[in-house]
Amino acid sequence: MMITQGQNNAYGRARILVIGLDAATFDVLDPLFAAEKCPNLARLKHEGVVATLQSTVPPLSPAAWVTTLTGCNPGQHGVFDFRALNLDKIHGRSDNLVYSDVYAGGTIFDYLSRQNMRVGAFNIPLTYPAWKVNGMMVAGPVTPDLRQAYTYPSTLAQRLGPMGHHARPQDLQRFAVDAYFNELAWSTRRHCAYGKQLLLEEGPFDLFWFHLHTLDSAQHRFWDDDAPETVYQLYEMADAGVGELLQLVGPESSVILLSDHGARARPAHTIRPNVWLQQQGWQIFPYDRGARRIFEAVRRRLQKQEPQPQLNLEQRVRWSLTQAYAFPLADPVGGIVINLQGRQPQGSVPQTEYETLRCQIAARLKTWQTLKGVPVMRQVNIREGVYHGKHTQNAPDIIFEVDPDFMIDGALDGHDMGSNAPLQPGEWKGVHAMQGVFMANGPHIDSASSLADLQLADITPTILYALGLPIPSNMDGRIREEIFTADFQQKHTPKLVPALHLGSQNHSNGNQKAENAQMLDRLRVLGYLE
Structure with missing residues (x-):
């Protein structure tokens, strides 16, 4: 049911809080927990359900996060990469980026909006342009200009500052190690502050989904098995931000933390x-x-x-x-x-x-x-x-x-x-791994339960079940009932409803060609495109 004013104390600012930490891996988290670092993430792990989360094929943010939001595999939603795949071309890619209109209309945000539930989405990859929902959305990477936020409603952007310091790809390319770290640290703190601001000013929400992308960028640039301190620092900053978000949810709220894939050292x-x-x-x-x-x-x-x-x-x-x-x-x-x-x-x-x-x-x-x-x-x-x-x-x-x-x-x-040839300047030190992280905590979560073969497509059906809603029949993911208490399962029988239609939104922007070029340039500089 929709949150009402009388329920605010029980749920705080969000009935369900989802925290996406792009590329987070237990290979980094577990040593930090052992050193008594990242106390907020450690508490989520020790007090809730923990599992390895299998990424999509391929383990890329566009395919992975769209699969998570829709509960569908890339064969259904059509997003495999930042650009559309095109077998008519030998290099296999379209010249244009994929926009959210490809799949918008079939996400958990759209479904909950139709149920008159309030949703908030912050910085999730491939949500540009932001589209109409019952609540608010701040588009995530990639966007045309980091100096501003792209939002629904559009007036929300005026209350937020820049999403990043440097709008031009050449600025990123010139970054020395220290300068690039400082940029990531600034973005981590700023984005966590935005998440807190949105929960306070725009909530309460039935579902608030917060995303932090900087861990992925840090691991690509700074991964070093022998000297992991730089990556560790970003994780600790993320943990501090997560802690502030957790303070805004109530005792009856559920919290889910996940990553779209893991990370590892560049193979030899x-x-x-x-x-x-x-x-x-x-x-x-x-x-x-x-x-x-x-x-x-x-x-x-x-x-x-x-x-x-x-x-x-x-x-x-x-x-x-x-x-x-x-x-x-x-x-x-x-x-x-x-x-x-x-x-x-x-x-x-x-x-x-x-x-x-x-x-x-x-x-x-x-x-x-x-x-x-x-x-x-x-x-x-x-x-x-x-x-x-x-x-x-x-x-x-x-x-x-x-x-x-x-x-x-x-x-x-x-x-x-x-x-492998020796690393050249600007080449990635860290690459993606197939296994990400999953943690869930809440009054209806059975902390003693265990999960095997958890897939990204399972996340949305499981959240819908937690909200007491039936599951659209087109979703490939399955409800992971085993993470819920026996009492909750007894009171909630899974049900199906007709399929959601993917791709019902239109991206009408007369400047699309120019912004497409800007975003492609940024992806090339960051190493995502050749």
């Missing part, structure tokens, strides 16, 4: 699927490997004298004889695309041979090993084994997850696997 080794495909005879160049080595040596020498344009996959492969090529997603997940007639610009594989070839490549991928006999692949699936829904056709034909000791390299030359 690489695999090169394109080179592997060449070795199997499924990818052909117009000249043999010996000639290619000579060509590459000459090209590198010329490059030192005068920079030359880098020839890409589309320019170098002999497409009339090539049957497959690697498709970049996000480590540790990658893809293979069949060069299909009628789909690819220079397709060579007839439709009648597609399924046989796909199964052959997938089966052989599973046998790929190092010289020491260690399997390279953790999982290999055809795309229909990972996704379902109308957008499944946009995904690579084969999806694979590599062993965590490896990164995926799209290079066309060299060995099929090898050691």
